[in-house]
Amino acid sequence: MITLAGVLQEAENQLLQAGVEEAKLDAWYLAMECFGISRTDYYMNPNREIEEEQYARFKTMIEARAKRIPYQYLINQQEFMGLQFYVNENVLIPRQDTEVLVELAMKQADDADILDMCTGSGCIILSLGKLCKPKSLTAVDISSEALEVAKKNARNLEVPVTFIESNVFDKVTGTYDIIVSNPPYIPTKVIEELMPEVKEHEPMLALDGLEDGLHFYRILAKEAYKYLRKDGYIFLEIGHNQGEDVKNLLMDAGFTEVNIVKDLPGHDRVVVGKIQGDLSRE
Known part of the structure; x- marks a missing residue:
């Protein structure tokens, strides 16, 4: 008999052998997806019998995870800002680090025209x-x-958004109160040092x-002023060691009140700047 406890232990062992750090947790996430269970369901009956069809799907997912494909891509889902x-595989997986940027931008977001550059899944703008x-x-x-992924999320969340396919600002028009962005920021030579989940699959x-x-x-520092109104803000997610460099880029471009904001572990995470004058027309 194939039991829930048995397949979970089998999956955890397989993922551990493949070098997956959160083997137990990832096995559980995939089990929830395949078997439609909660933790309460499991603890009430860990030895419940698993149907062959469900087990086959679960085993396929575990084999994919063992190849270091992120479990979020296997279940096509990730939570962000609740x-x-x-x-x-066409978008970065939203990360908790980025919630710092959203929480900061929320303070200025009401009644604002907002532009999200490098939107990816749309997690920032849709939140x-x-x-x-x-x-x-x-x-x-x-x-x-x-x-296409961002549009799907906009439909699912019922949030109206205008989408523009553009190389940075090439096809952007108009002016905005806020620009937010989590742009590509990893140096090329560093990418090879990242976990297989990131460098091979994102x-x-x-x-x-x-x-x-x-x-x-x-580019953002040089061009953003053309698209920001007076007293407009820019919020940029950054790498942990890029705070001073990005701050200087914004200050050199004419932004004021430029601040570096840290995340919960104490790493530089967001740089915020403000346009004091109407630089878009100077």
């Missing part, structure tokens, strides 16, 4: 749209495949910040 987002009362939302990405287009990781920040 909301559920559809994800696949702001769902949790605040912005005037309008615009999301930009160079990847048509990523935009989209390189969304990871690679080129030689020093600052390529897109230079």
Whole structure:
């Protein structure tokens, strides 16, 4: 007889052998997806019999996870800001680190026109749209495949967004009160050092910040003022060691009140800047 406890232990052992750090947790997430159970269900009857068809699907998912494919891509789902987002291999998996940026932008988001550059799954702009009362939302990405994912999430969450396929600001028009962005910021040479889940399965287009990781920040700092209104804000997620560099880029471009905000572990995570004058017309 194939039991729930038995298949979970088998899966955990397989993932441990494959080098998956959170083997027990990932096995559980996949079991929830395949068997439709909660933790309460499990503890009430850990020896319940598993149907062959369910077991076959679970085993296929565990084999894929053992190849270091992120479990979020296997279940096509990730929670962010208390909301559920559809994800696949065309977008970065939303991470808790990025919630720091959203929480900061929320303070200015009501009645604001907001632009999200490099939107990916849309987790930033859609969270702001769902949790605040912005005037309008615009999301930009160079990847048509990523935009399809963001559009699906917008439909699922019932948040109206204008989507633009564009290489940074190339096809962007108009001005905004807020620009938010989690751009590619990992130096090319560092990507090879990342976990297999990231370097082998998440989209390189969304990871690679080129030689020093600052390529897109230079563009954003140089061009954003054209698209921000007076007293407009820019919120940029950054790598843990990029705070001072990005702060200086914004200050050199004319932004004021530039601050580096840390995440819960104490790492630099977001740089915030403000346009004091109407630089878009200077």
